[in-house]
Amino acid sequence: MKDRPHISEEVLSRIWQEQLFLSESLTTPEGRAVHIIRRGRKNYDNGPDFKGVLIRIANEVYEGDVELHIEQGDWHAHGHDNDPAYDRTILHVVFWPPKENAPTMTQTSKGDVVPTVIVSSSLSEPIEMLQERFLDRDSYRQERFHECRVRLAEMSLKGILRQLRQIGRERLEERVTLFEQRLENEELEQILYEAICEGLGYSSNKVPFRELAGRLPLGKIMDHLPQQAGISPPPLLWIQAMLFGTAGLLPKITPPDSETEAYVTELRSLWDMLAPSLDLHPMSAEQWHFFRLRPPNFPPRRLAALSYLIVDYTIQPLLEGYLQLFKLLRTREKQNKQNIRLLERTLEIPSSGYWKGRYLFGKTTAIEQDRNLLGQARIRDIIISAVLPVVLLYARQHSSPELESQIMQTYEIFPAPPWGRETKEVADRLFLNHKIPAARIRTAMLYQGILHLQKHFCALPACAQCAFGSRGR
Template sequence: MLFTEDFLHYVWKFRLFERADLRTVDGEEIEVFSAGLHNKDAGPDFQTARIRIGDTVWAGNVELHLKSSDWQKHGHAGDNAYDNVILHVVYRDDEPVILPNGRRIPTLELQDRIPEVLYNRYHHLVYGNQQVIPCEASIGLVDGLTMHNWLSRIMIERLEKRSETVISALTLNRGDWEETFYRFLAANFGFKINALPFELMAKSLPQIILAKHKNYALQIEALIFGQAGFLEGDFKDEYPLKLKAEYSFLQKKHKLKPVENHLWKFMRLRPQNFPTIRLAQFAALIIRSNHLLSKVLEIKEVDGLRKLFADVTVNEYWETHYRFDTESAPSSKQLGQASVNLLLMNTVVLFLFSYGRHHQQGYYISRAIKLLESLPAEKNNITGDFATLGVKINNAFESQGLLELKNSYCNYKKCLDCGVGNKILKLA
């Protein structure tokens, strides 16, 4: 039988063992009032438990092991942190544990008290031969309320973890929220495949420089395309020639060094997603509103946030071009709805949440969650797999929660720490 301490912790935490006539290995009667708080740091496994042993009610810590002899193996005998252990819970009692005062620590053996059906479900989850996720055969049976509550919890965990990256960047940017937002937004404009060169471009071109030229659209475009390394060639069209002339002056004025152009990727991208078009859209957004985070914080309605990104108009040159000097059939180069949704999800939501958390203003946190709930669910391999298994995905809040579930729990088979896994183990 494959058995782990994690499973033993789970059984104790939720008191899923047979509790009738519960006694220590020495025959003293036990009644568990509180299993204690699960401690995942150093020290006893459960703290502040309340347990009656014999005629005495004890308050203290509980330590769990697969075998009682593990007490010695794990070095607890000489560790003062374990002096307040009131009960030793083990799967199998193979030797007595004697405290320094000569008293045997009260020990509860659970070997014959764990329901076989519970163990079988656990074994199937953790050691089964599943293809997608450990609970793929059962997740469709989990009720909607349980699923929603768990996804809500881990979605907040996801936002909290991601907000730490924002605060770290904010520190490097000397507390400048606008600059930090500008850099994150730039990276997300790269939509993964060109995220790195976009991020490098933004770092090489601080927003304060763009702000000095906010009334001159051509100069903004020249700075962005120039720093992206797209103005180093020879051109025949009037527009790129103007950009190059403007950039030549501005580069010297601000002592700028462009990123290497070879970092940008065009292969296997639809022309609408070419980095030149994304840079044009980014420039149009900067031209329209230089202090973007302030706008985001001001706009209260979801539709207003959509319009902030959707209603940007690129330079008319790009209506008939995807690259410099290469004409194409006329087409709109506005950001599509799917792209706007991704920017709202990955940048706006993150900064509303991070700003609210940093300043302890729940209003912005609520707005972040409301925005996620208003966006359509993402369609990717992970959400597709969950949908195939019978999970209903109603919006981006839930699809993002499922990404966190898959990447932080399912991939590591942390079923015992998962609200969905817990529900499945307890299903009748």
């Protein structure tokens, strides 16, 4: 047998984290395809290597943990088969095939069998090339960030925070400028609607959501809703028919269950009635992305969330609603936590109706408790990237320094969504020499400052132009 090169679990962890496999599916020794929907987050505490992983095996979706080992027998050698901390493991990722007479079954302390995938033959490149690339990247990162580490070591915590707040303001101003440019062709309320739609799409579906909002403007939706109160079907279904129809996501073949059949039939009937007067070209279903998205983030479920928001806008217009809310918040200056909750509630949508417990037409979610169509992280991101800059633009257009000041104060205290891996790396570099509570830096302004650094400087890299890598600023 050919000698196996030495592989560390850290290398295997990076392979998993970057999903450096030949295809989106791996295969168990029994021949079952394992589709990775979400790779999860790295666990730095005791327990499995990755938490919050979502996979599909055959037609079943599983959510739980993943443990990585070089050899399959390491599971038993490390005592995981007797450790309840590993009982939520849904996949055992092993690099090498088992040696002769080695254990070939992975079991939890409860006796449950954990599916295993062997990845050494499924890599996107030979392992030697991947290891060499990791080494080159590590050396490059050490050299690349040397200047900012030297500069940061000379700066006080107060100075770092002051500079980061300034960069956070610059990122907010970028958004304001972007929306101001759109004013040449659109009303401010439509701009806010498009920005909210972009936020619903996040990174994978930002472009198709923006296109949908352009093809089906908020005003056009309102013009095509029934005017009589108590009409059947209710406005919510009219809105959903317009959204799903324009998005090209109305099923062409009715799914098998009776509830879905009745729901889709009603949507199709409304769409057939509304489409001629809407006079638009529907999008293609192929424009929407599902790959490696968590089911709660699938486009149909996000469109359902949007439909509930639009129903609210029939009662109080979108922009007017936020202006009235900020007017109310001005009378509650010292009630920061309550004010944050009031803002978040504008985008909270309790799961109800057909889409409670579903992420596709006819498909149920892997979520045990489906309470909301939008999670808190998405809500916070939309408020930071859409609501605050648009209302700030309104304040400047209408010469309202009180409202402008209020938006900036909110921006300073509003909590940031969870940090991604890249933003966490930037934050770790910034605060390497300082002990600071995480809550103190997890605010919208500082978070946006870190995102701005990552996008405009760290990712390029452009250290010479960065405030922290250059002595010139």
